[in-house]
Amino acid sequence: METIRHVDGPGRFSHAALDHVSGYGDTHEVTESAAEYLCDDRGLFERVEATDVEFTEVKDGAVDEDGAAEELPEPDSPSVDDLEDKTVDELSDLAAEAEIEGRSSMTKDELIDALREN
Incomplete structure (x- = not known):
């Protein structure tokens, strides 16, 4: 496998x-x-x-050599809640800025997934 x-x-x-x-x-x-x-x-x-x-x-946090958790910087992309509240047109504009291929044929959920991945 x-x-x-x-x-x-x-x-x-x-x-x-x-x-x-x-x-x-x-x-x-x-x-x-x-x-x-x-x-x-x-x-x-x-x-x-x-x-x-x-x-x-590993996404939520990192651990230094002493075993203490360190905070990760905030991502530049919109938060999950921000994406859910946007219209399809707004999501398409964000996808265009991110140069996501196939964005014109994607549904709202697919656009959100693609933006999260990018």
């Missing part, structure tokens, strides 16, 4: 080898032949090393 991450193509992608519909940044465990097809042939996914997955899971 190999771990792959959705990095290109449609914002939502479905395939029999995946355990659920995939969005940008989602990781999946698939067979070697499925990884070859989705990564090498289609180019929609990339192979992920075990250490890459471990590092992407």
